[in-house]
Amino acid sequence: MKPHLRVLIVEDSEDDTLLVLRELRRGGYHVEYVRVDTAASMQAALNQKLWDIIIADYSLPAFSGLAALELLQSQNLDLPFIIVSGTIGEDIAVAAMKAGAHDYIIKGNMARLVPAVERELREAQERYKRHSAEQAFRESEDRFRTLCASAPLAIFQTDAQGQLIYSNPLWYDISGFSEQQSVGYGWIQAVHPEDRTEVSQDWQRTVLEQSTWVDEYRLLTPQDEIRWVRALASPMYSTERRFLGHVGTFEDITDRKQAAQKIYEQAALLDISIDAIAVCNLKNHILFWNKGAERLYGWTTAEIVGRNATLLLGKNGETSPSFAEIQAILAKEGKWQGELQQVTKDGKDIIVESRWTLMRDEAGNPKSILKVSTDITQKKQLEAQFLRTQRLESLGSLASGIAHDFNNILTPILATAQLLPAKFPNLDENSQQLLEILESSARRGADLVQQILSFTRGVEGSRTLVQVRHLLSDIAQVAHRTFPKSIETKTDINPNLWTVFADATQLHQVLMNLCVNARDAMPDGGILSITAENLWIDENYAQMYGNSEAGFYVVITIADTGTGIPSEIINHIFEPFFTTKEVGKGTGLGLSTVMSIIKSHNGFVSVHSEVGQGSSFKVYLPSREATETNIVTNTNLPSGNNELILVVDDEVSICEIAKTTLETHNYRVLTASDGIGALALYAQYIDDISVVLIDMMMPVMDGSQTIQMLQRMNPDIQIIAMSGLMAYEPHEQKQSLGIREFLAKPFTAQVLLNTLHEVISEIG
Template sequence: MTPDNWTKAIDAANQRLDILLQRASQPQDMSRWQDAPVVMLTEAIAEISISLEELNVLAEELQLQNQELIATRQQVEAERQRYQDLFNFAPDAYLVTDITGIIQEANHIAAQLLQVRQSYLIGKPMSVFVHPDARANFRQLILDLQQQGHIRNAELRIFYKEGETDFPAELTAVTERNRTGKVTSLRWLFRNISDRQRTAQKLREQAALLDITTDAILVKDLHSQILFWNKGAENLYGWTATEALGKSGDTLLFTNNSPQLQQAKKTVLETGAWQGELHKVDKNGKKIIIASRWTLMYDAADLPKSILCVDTDITEKKQLEAQLLRIQRLESLGTLTSGIAHDLNNILTPILTVAQLLPIKHPQLEEDSQQMLELLATSAKRGADLVHQISTFGRNSENNSINLQIATIISDIEQIIKRTFPKSIEIKTDIATDLASVLGDSTQLHQVLMNLVINARDAIPDSGELSISADNLFIDEDFAKQHIGAEVGCYVVIKVADTGIGIHPDNLDKIFDPFFTTKAIGKGTGLGLSTVIGIVNNHNGFVTVSSQLGIGSEFQIYIPSNDSPISLLKFNQILPTGNGELILVVDDELAIIQITKTVLESHNYKVLTAENGIEALSLYNQYQDEIQLVLIDMMMPIMAGDMAISTLQIINPQIKIIAMSGLETMKTLIEFSQAGVKKFLPKPFTHQELLRQIHELISLNT
């Protein structure tokens, strides 16, 4: 019931009463006069009853309206209280300001963040709680808010009471307008984002760590699609993150569907983790060996989602391990062969010496016999060379080091191969004009180059090119770390390259193994490259090799350079003879004693012989004043050579001694432990070497 309806109902009741009064005041017919009052009264009562009934209905409607109004008022009050509760206890801070920024309302969280009472905020400029350095920005935010109607996710530094309140805040604000569209107030929501910024900074630091690590870190889904790719992965594989993301890791990093890869996938899905070695390729197709660790990642529902891979390049490590294994194999063989080298050389010494001596003592021998003796001498020398090659596998075998020029050796090799190699092979040399000298054994380095060029020749089937170059090289620390035996310093690097058939990748790790050869039976012993690496190691150098099938191979020999002045070996070509000097020959091998005695006596020396150290001491005591020199073997029964030498030096400190041995490593032992031993004669020896050393030592200080 509205007020208008109420007024209309009262007016209608009054109109009916007025009509009834008008009728009562008019003259009536006398015949009916007596009943008129009763009729009028009845009608009046009826009209009043109707009006009262209408008024009662209106009163009831009014009461209902009042009840509804009270309920509505209560609902509005509840909604207002609910809004106020939401406003006060919202998780974010709320402020309502006028258009100039004066605070009109503030909730509890705003007061807590600003560390003041809630009532204290009312009437204060919001700029009071903004850091001085950020107030210009705040004023600009107010202008932007009034023009645009809202701002979102703006950052502002909140500051109050000289730093007691100081935190970064994220602001969101809207304008409140009246019916005419005029801005009446500004509503601000802000929150402390210190934790978020710290988390973001931590994430940035973690991301930076992921990027600066040398390991490649990548994440791929269960179908191998790459989802994450760090800087380490870019550096290792060559693909940028833009190029790699979304691509298949199997296609990008593998040349084929390897069993290793399939096993890794199977294991990580079954157990949640896998680690092992994988052979991969980079952007340029270069093959690399990777130590990979895989971890299965799960989603919020604890279902497998992706695989985290951490990859480390171990290509250089595996190469170094291969080098070390090769060196260990050579050292093991050197240890094994040293035990039999002495006996082999003792056997070969008399054969070689007799074969050379018989044609001298018996010049009347038939030509066939002389040829047979020459063949015998040649075979003995080949046997001695074979023993010598095996002996060089040991790291401690010695060389007759002098300061020499590699260029001279290369020139000699060039002349030999140009005369003997097929004309279809083009020979090229390139030697640096300022090539440094090296400290080494000319004969052994000559053998190194001969072995390499012969292998190069055999690798060229019809026609091709063989090149030898030499240059100076400074090896830095990074290069030295990648090659066993290399040290920081100056080297001479010799390269022997060919355009032959190349070396199969499966054989690259075996080519330096003793007796390994891919040549046909009778074409090679398998000792050539073993000898090369043994000699180079003894010169404190190292060897590297690179090869491609169908393109060719290149061997690089690195030898430390030397700045000492060059000196050349000069040999006396005329065999010296003695002047009747007495020589004491000591050896447990009767054949060596006999042939040595024969050689010496045929060249005007006198000889005493002893089969062991005790017998040698006895003879020396008897003929001390006459004996000019002692030739003694180092390995004998009863009393070894070193013990006998020590005793002889006690008897006569000026005694002249030449030590003999079938082990070249014995030379180092003699030099360090026997100061009086000036000469070492390795077995097997020729009669020229025997006579030369005896002559040189006897002539010393005489």
């Protein structure tokens, strides 16, 4: 049984109506119908209910099929309309179809009625579905456009070639470009000129690869306003996986960028602060850590954030006052200020002046603690040193008084020793010798008292020509007699040592300070070496020591085989009050006094040290004794043959001086400031480098390690080592490391060129 069928029949003949109904029922339909024969009755029927189909006679006395069709069309109703007539001709039928009728049937051929009805019902159903889909699409499109128009993001769509085919109004507001300016590739013109090439290339790559596009860049509006946008686009595909283009969004992130820039600038201000700035939660766990804190404590932000500040920075994991005590003050007053004893990452004790502020949230509840700490360790040390210096001044005053009384005691002794030979001319030889010893000892005592008075009063003595050889002999005797027996004193003093124009008392003080430091560096014993030699310093040599001048010098070397000086503090040892000795065992003034005195004599001091190997202090004093005939000139210095030399030294001045010297004498030079750089350069020029000139003492990778790595690269490598510590068995070191020659720093151009010439000659 076919479904229920509601039929509106436009017919004036009852018989013809029954004929139509019989055919429909014969076709299996349950028919509900109304017959009308005027326009008014048809309008009333259309208003009364919904119909499935309309079957109309072509010609009626007061109405017609075409008129009925026009009435139906005026109501915008899409119903199947079939004309049934006994008189219609083919031309009339065609006209009816053109007017909108769906089919026509001759009353003499009613067998076509049911198939025509079935067909038209199906087509009407399809039209309904299609219309519904189109209506739904239009509604969806309207919703999409409404959504896009009100979206907080600029939305766009491109075709498969990457050209813009749609964008919502927000894009025009952000970019300042119109729709006509934006379509196609026009949107790229909105990109800031400095970013345009990069953005265009990245977009073209995205189109070619049919991939997702994510980018942040600047726009330049027609009003010359710069805006930052974040673009995101995803590829679109058809159901057949055909690439259709991209759909995506532009987000205006100008405010976010400006806020981020402001935060960055504020963070930069915090980072350039010399104070350590930290933020901790209420349990003292670190939340923020600026660069000043990294510099002071040695902990990086990544290492320390989230850790407990008391356990990490407190001495032995505690602070005084305790965190609980400070927290109680913060809760009551909102701030606290005081001194804290803390430790750095490498275990160094420091003292900080710390200012804590309790931070609250919008509701006024405590949320964190802001800490600003200033390193006052040096200030505290200076205060302590100042008090110790005052005690030294008092001691100096006491020493002056003792010296005065001691002079009073020595005066009659010396006078008696001089008078006795005249009073007793017949004394035996032994007695006369005893009197001479007495007089000599009294004079030495008087000279010693004079030195003490000169030092304690701080008065510069007169300068005369001084033979340093005698001072060194006295110093060596004092060291031999007074230093522990576990320390062996060795001397090597040129018998023809030149004289210097100096204050003998001050030089005596310099040498004693250096020897006492050497003694303290050898608590378990060792060798104290005291050497002196004459030296002509050329321009290259002098440049290694700043403002020094070329000329004749007496060089005094005080060396020990003690503990050595760590590289991280060797640049501070001549600073006033700097000391590594325990409280009460050193003032920190010894080496600063040495430097001050030698500079006042137009000389200079160099130091070379290695932890566990010892230290060597060289004192250079200008001499006026030598004549111009002693000057060493460069006229006979050997030159190279365009060989390539690699110079490795962490002292830039030494690298530059060696480079200048060698290039002046027909060598090519490469320089490296550390072992890593030396290895890289040697690997690059391994077939061209003839000799490597390398310092034995460098940070990170020292000379020995670098030489071993170089020898792995080339077992036949030619090495000339440089060192300021040449007293420590260089022969054994040469053999163990395969070193051809050693150069003692500082060296003259003559020594450098002769040594290099000898090594290269042996290679050839």
